[in-house]
Amino acid sequence: MKSLFYLFLSVFLFSSCDFIFKKEEKTEPVFPAKENVVLGADLDSNGCAISAGYRWSALRDDCIRVFEEGFRLNPTDIEEGDPAENELEDNEVSGFVVFDQDRTKAEIFLPNQDNTVLLVEKATTGVYSNQNWELDIRKDWELKYQGVLKYTAAKAIDLKVTGSDQIDDE
DSSP states (O other): OHHHHHHHHHHHHHHHHHHHHSOOOOOOOOOOOSSOOOOOSOBOTTSOBGGGTOEEETTTTEEEOHHHHSEEEEETTOOTTOGGGGGGGGTSSOEEEEEOTTSSEEEEEOTTOSSOEEEEEOSSTTEEEOSSEEEEOSSSOEEEETTEEEEEEOOOOOOOOOSOSSOOOO
């Protein structure tokens, strides 16, 4: 019993000495950056790094990455097997919608166009428009230009799973 007591006492003393004799390292506190850091050397006229995927949003008055913050709209004129179908995942042919805080205005980012389209919500909730464009988000998101359907909401693609996930023992 005495040996057990001395064992605990010696472990306690060694651990407490280790704590006492350790040098206290002072480290400077790390504060997060207050501004968004934008990478890339090719800046547009508003200071947005194009190669990093940033575009100027007049609605948000800031550089944003529309594929992260916006809702994807895919063109309706692409048919299955069309080479442009492969570009849907690369944001090459898709449009994007970004809303303001209170969702009374929408901004449309179209592919291969520098200027965006600003839309204002009409008296009908869920319908945004300007002179030529109309966005209806009530059921299926539809973006029309002069009454002609151009873009719809991106749909989830159901992939057909073939084969088994089991490892064959040979």
